[in-house]
Amino acid sequence: MMQFHRIRAIAWKELIQxxxxxxxxxIVVIMPVVLMLAxxxxxxxxxxxxRTYVYDRExxxxxxxxxxxxxxxxxFNVVKFADGYDSLIAGIxxxxxxxxxxxxxxxxERLQQGMPAGVQAIVDGTDxxxxxxxxxxxxxxxxxxxxxxxxxxxxxxxxSAPEDPISxxxxxxxxxxLESMANIVPGVVVIVxxxxxxxxTSLTIAREWERGTMEQLVSTPVAPIELMIGKLAPYxxxxxxxxxxxxxxxxxWFEVPFRGSVxxxxxxxxxxxxxxxxxxxxxxxxxxxxLAASQASLLATFLPAFLLSGFMFPIDQxxxxxxxxxxxxxxxxxxxxxxxxxxxxxxxxxLWGDLLALTIFASILVLVATKAFKKQLG
Amino acid sequence: xxxxxSVVVRDLVKRFGDFVAVDHVTFDARRGEIFGFLGPNGAGxxxxxxxxxxxxxxxxxxxxVAGIDVAKQPEVVRQNIGYMSQKFSLYNDLTVLENIRxxxxxxQVPSSVMAERTDxxxxxxxxxxxxxxxxxxxxxxxxxxxxxxxxxxxxxxxLFLDEPTxxxxxxxxxxxxxxxxxxxxxxxxxFVTTHYMDEAEYCNRLVLIYRGRLVxxxxxxxxxRDAMRGELLLIECSPLGQALDVLHDAPGVIDVAVFGNxxxxxxxxxxxxxxxxxxxxxxxxxxxQHIAPIRPTLEDxxxxxxxxxxxxxxxx
Numbered sequence: 185m186m187q188f189h190r191i192r193a194i195a196w197k198e199l200i201q202x203x204x205x206x207x208x209x210x211i212v213v214i215m216p217v218v219l220m221l222a223x224x225x226x227x228x229x230x231x232x233x234x235r236t237y238v239y240d241r242e243x244x245x246x247x248x249x250x251x252x253x254x255x256x257x258x259x260f261n262v263v264k265f266a267d268g269y270d271s272l273i274a275g276i277x278x279x280x281x282x283x284x285x286x287x288x289x290x291x292x293e294r295l296q297q298g299m300p301a302g303v304q305a306i307v308d309g310t311d312x313x314x315x316x317x318x319x320x321x322x323x324x325x326x327x328x329x330x331x332x333x334x335x336x337x338x339x340x341x342x343x344s345a346p347e348d349p350i351s352x353x354x355x356x357x358x359x360x361x362l363e364s365m366a367n368i369v370p371g372v373v374v375i376v377x378x379x380x381x382x383x384x385t386s387l388t389i390a391r392e393w394e395r396g397t398m399e400q401l402v403s404t405p406v407a408p409i410e411l412m413i414g415k416l417a418p419y420x421x422x423x424x425x426x427x428x429x430x431x432x433x434x435x436x437w438f439e440v441p442f443r444g445s446v447x448x449x450x451x452x453x454x455x456x457x458x459x460x461x462x463x464x465x466x467x468x469x470x471x472x473x474x475l476a477a478s479q480a481s482l483l484a485t486f487l488p489a490f491l492l493s494g495f496m497f498p499i500d501q502x503x504x505x506x507x508x509x510x511x512x513x514x515x516x517x518x519x520x521x522x523x524x525x526x527x528x529x530x531x532x533x534x535l536w537g538d539l540l541a542l543t544i545f546a547s548i549l550v551l552v553a554t555k556a557f558k559k560q561l562g
Numbered sequence: 563x564x565x566x567x568s569v570v571v572r573d574l575v576k577r578f579g580d581f582v583a584v585d586h587v588t589f590d591a592r593r594g595e596i597f598g599f600l601g602p603n604g605a606g607x608x609x610x611x612x613x614x615x616x617x618x619x620x621x622x623x624x625x626x627v628a629g630i631d632v633a634k635q636p637e638v639v640r641q642n643i644g645y646m647s648q649k650f651s652l653y654n655d656l657t658v659l660e661n662i663r664x665x666x667x668x669x670q671v672p673s674s675v676m677a678e679r680t681d682x683x684x685x686x687x688x689x690x691x692x693x694x695x696x697x698x699x700x701x702x703x704x705x706x707x708x709x710x711x712x713x714x715x716x717x718x719x720x721l722f723l724d725e726p727t728x729x730x731x732x733x734x735x736x737x738x739x740x741x742x743x744x745x746x747x748x749x750x751x752x753f754v755t756t757h758y759m760d761e762a763e764y765c766n767r768l769v770l771i772y773r774g775r776l777v778x779x780x781x782x783x784x785x786x787r788d789a790m791r792g793e794l795l796l797i798e799c800s801p802l803g804q805a806l807d808v809l810h811d812a813p814g815v816i817d818v819a820v821f822g823n824x825x826x827x828x829x830x831x832x833x834x835x836x837x838x839x840x841x842x843x844x845x846x847x848x849x850x851q852h853i854a855p856i857r858p859t860l861e862d863x864x865x866x867x868x869x870x871x872x873x874x875x876x877x878x
Contacts, residue, residue, distance in 0.1 A: 193667025197656065204655045396649045400709075403615050403645035404668040405637055559636070561617045 186413075190406050194414025198388065198544030202418070211383060216376050216426045220433045223372040224365070231317040232259055234254070235281040239266040244292040250303070250329050254285065258323045272306065282308045283318050295333055369434040370526040371495040374519050376430050377423065377453070378460050378485040384419045385464030386481035389557065390474040399561065408557040416461050416553075423457040424450065434526070448521070452535075455542040456518040460485060461547035469556040489515035514545040568593045568720050568751040569614065571839065574623035576609050583609040585774035586623065590664065591753055591767070593719070596746045598765030599755040600864065606774040607755035608648060611724050614753070615645045635843055636640040641669075644713035644721045648728060650705050650713060654698030658689050661697055661712055669716035683711030686741060703734025710741060713794045714750075723754040739764050759861040768860075770867055782860055788864050791870060792816050793832035797825040799843060807848040812839060817869050826856075828866050 202208040236254065239249050254260045263281060265407040266272050275281040286304035294301040305322050309315040338344075401411075431449065434440045440448075464481050471477035490496060492506070493515035500506055510516045517538040524530040532539070576584040584606045599607050611620040612629055616636025625632045626643040633668060652661045662680050677847065684690055687707035689700075693796035697705065698794040706726060706791035714721060723742070727735045739761070746752050746766075762768055762782060769779040770789075777790040799805045802820055809818045809827055814835050816828040829835035843850050858866075 187670060189670050190668055193664050196667075197653070197660070197664045200660060201653070201655055231721075290807075395654070396647075396651045397653055398651075399617075399647040399649070400645070400651035400665075401668075402617055403640060403643070403647070404665065405640040405670075406668050407637070559617070559621065561612055 186407065186410055190410045191414040191417070194406070194411060195417045198415060198418045202422070206300045208384075208387075211380065212422050212426065213452050215383075216380055216430055217433070218235030219376045219379065220369075220372055220430055220437075223375065224369055224438050225349075226435075231314050231321070233261040234259060234283050234314070234318055234321075236260045236262045237264045237266045237275045237281045237287060238262050239269070239284065239286045241273055241289040242287055242291045246292040246295055246333075247287045249314055250287065250326070251285075254322075257321065259318075260325075276306060276308050277500045279308070279552070280310075282314065283322070285322070297358050298337065301449055365438055366527060367523065368495075369438045369440040370522045371493070371519060373430040373434060373485070374456075374515055374522050375455060375489045375495065377427055377518075378489040378515050380480065381419070381423050381457050381460030382464035382467070382481035383478055384422065385416065385461045385472050386468045386471075386477040387407050387464075388415045389420075389465065389468035390472055390477045393472045394474055402559045402561065408559060408560075409554045411557060412465065412553050416458075416465060418530065419461050420454070420457055422459060424453060427453045427457070435464050440526055442526055445529075445532070448532050448535065450541060451523045452518060452525070452542060453522045455539070455546045456514065458546040459514045459542065462546075462553040465553045466549070466556045469553075485515070488513045489519075492516065493519040495519060514542060517541040517545075566592050567629055569597070569753060570624075570626040571610075571614070572624045572746070574610065574613065574625055575621045576606075576613060576618060577621045582774050584613070587771070587774075587776045589769050589776065589779060591751055593751050594746055594749045595766045596742060596754065596764065598753045598762050598768040599753065599771060600757065600759075600768050600860075601755075601771035602757055602760050602868070605771045607771060608724050609751065610771070611645075611722050611755055612641075615643060615722055617645075635748055641716075642718055642720060644716070644718040644725045645714045646706075646721075646726055647710050649736065650702075650709060650724045652697055652705070652709050655696065656707060657694045657696055658684065658687075658700075659693045661708065662715065664713040666715050671715050679715055683708070683715065687711050688737075703737070704729050706730055706734065706738060707741065710738070712743070720751045720753065720767055725755055725757070727756070727758070734763075758862065759859065762860050768835070770864060771866045772871050777871050778863070785863050786858050786860060790828065790858050790866050792828045792830050792866075794856050794858045795827045795829055795832050795836060795839070796852070796854055796856045796860055797839070797843075797850065798820075798823070799825065799848050799850040801848065804846065805843055805848045808843055808848060809839065812842055814838065819865060819867055826862055827864070 225396045236256070238251055240251060243470050250260065257264050260283065264271075264275065266284070267274070272284040272286070276284060284306040285307070288302065288304075291301050291303070303326060305319065389398075392401060405509070427450075433443070435442045463484060464477070467480050468477045471480060492510045492513045494510070495512065495515075499510050499516065502510065520538045521535050521542070524535060567590045571587060571589050574584055574587045575582070587606075587610060599610065601607050605773070609618065613620050614625055614632060616632045616639045620633055627639045630638050630642070632639050641688055653664070656664065659680065662683050663676075666679065668674050687704060687710075689695075689704060689708065692700075697708065700708070710723075710726065727738055730738065742752050742754070754761075756762060765782065767779070767781055768785060770777045770785070778785060780789065797805065802823070802825065805825060806818060806820065809815050809825070814830050815831070816826040818825055827835075827839065829839075836853050836855070840850050840853050
């Protein structure tokens with residue numbers, strides 16, 4: 185028979201211990217904020233202000249126009265005008281620039297004659313993603329310039345330049361400015377919750393073993409399920425507060441929109457917290473050591489939430505085997521829900537599949553947690 | 563009629579792999595009795611007490627605590643017992659009152675009596691005025707009394723104390739034992755393990771356990787009278803080391819050990835051995851000041867029984 189009396193006593197004791205332990209306070213209050221700031225600023229998929237060397241072998245009005253086009257773009261940051269290939273190569277080698285741009289000595293001459301003039305772009309390909317994006321940007325800049333040249337050329341012959349035959353009227357939904365920040369911040373909320381949630385409870389049971397208090401605790405008539413509920417309840421409340429802090433930081437600090445329902449947000453957060461808190465609790469029961477359990481909890485939550493939840497890499501572009509693996513990563517479902525709650529404001533009916541998956545994971549882990557602890561010594 | 567036996571142990575065995583920690587132990591403890599469990603470290607005392615509290619599952623045998631089988635209904639057993647472990651195991655980062663309130667909650671002490679019991683524990687532990695002190699900052703003696711108080715908040719009929727006074731100063735120890743006597747007088751069965759011989763004297767009944775086996779049982783007086791094999795001689799002589807060597811293989815001497823600045827020798831017959839040993843010692847160059855039969859202490863009984871137990875195994 186479950187006794188509310190005992191659950192309350194355990195939850196109350198746990199709260200006092202958290203309050204008196206500066207390390208716990210740090211995990212509860214500071215860790216989410218620090219993680220939010222670190223990931224919010226540190227993880228950016230936008231490529232901007234690429235350090236660029238320019239080797240202008242001509243120095244004509246036209247070539248300088250083209251360089252000005254580069255400089256005007258926020259994507260490039262021209263840091264050096266090189267005077268030879270040697271210094272370009274040195275720049276790329278040392279990592280001082282990611283992009284080197286070479287204008288040939290006959291650039292304006294060829295343009296004058298109506299001949300195609302080639303320019304050279306050397307990109308540091310060690311970061312394939314950045315290299316790709318840089319190439320696209322530079323093509324854009326050059327294309328715009330070359331269009332201008334074409335127009336000038338036609339107009340000089342007394343004809344009006346034609347309109348572009350085809351143009352795309354592109355409009356992006358949900359993240360209008362295509363800022364990766366809007367996509368990252370909700371994802372960071374998920375990662376922070378996964379890490380903090382598991383970390384918090386990974387200490388609770390192990391601490392009792394390490395401090396020797398478990399011996400007294402198991403000699404009382406407390407039932408394992410009472411212990412579990414009493415231990416998890418305070419952390420669920422704390423976890424929800426942390427979630428609210430993260431979400432508020434996302435909205436007010438990082439200025440990410442919040443379009444969905446607060447209710448869906450908190451409902452899914454509770455489900456996900458049940459998953460991660462139970463996981464931390466089980467690790468704590470099994471490991472019996474605070475250090476081992478907290479490290480295992482980081483390993484079990486951080487990497488999957490980071491790599492396999494769709495945060496870093498879109499799931500539909502993963503190899504099929506990995507895609508299957510992501511199905512057992514609870515963070516994947518929560519990621520979908522949270523992103524759509526922030527950016528899309530999708531109604532709950534669209535998210536039911538993800539919410540159902542979270543419910544199933546939460547039920548399984550809570551069940552495992554209730555069974556994990558045995559009131560036996562040695 | 564109510565069964566007067568509050569703890570019944572029959573053929574209790576606990577194995578850890580190949581190691582037999584508790585080897586077919588059988589005894590009873592009566593209601594209101596202070597029942598001592600005496601033995602050296604590693605003898606199996608804590609293992610036994612943990613089985614009786616339902617913290618370890620017995621390998622075989624039966625143990626009834628308050629009439630309840632510990633292997634089958636450990637939770638019901640826990641409602642009826644208080645347990646205090648060897649190591650202090652209250653929460654150091656909780657205050658005195660917070661610890662009391664927590665364990666009151668765990669034992670479901672009704673809120674109507676909780677205030678009165680809290681006062682009682684604070685009073686008994688001598689912690690009046692320090693209710694809001696962090697438990698971790700208390701001296702060992704106070705901690706032990708607080709732990710005892712928390713273990714009996716629910717007024718259990720049976721109390722298990724596993725080396726409750728280890729590391730406690732003599733005055734605190736005496737106070738602790740006064741509390742235990744008071745509880746026993748109220749009808750609580752107190753089951754206590756110890757390796758202090760003077761503490762064993764406080765018990766109504768004792769069992770001696772050695773290498774997992776029960777080697778003797780009875781009241782301290784009975785043990786001192788009956789459990790010794792042979793009789794005891796006190797020998798004051800010098801030099802002690804040389805005397806020890808001489809007596810070790812003397813005929814009729816079962817055992818000999820240094821006690822303070824004298825020797826205790828266990829012999830078949832004190833009367834006849836006294837003269838023979840004096841002659842043998844003097845022959846061996848030892849000056850004998852005094853030699854006389856004495857009444858054995860519990861320590862003598864204990865040493866004699868454990869060496870008797872150890873020897874056949876040593877030969878085999």
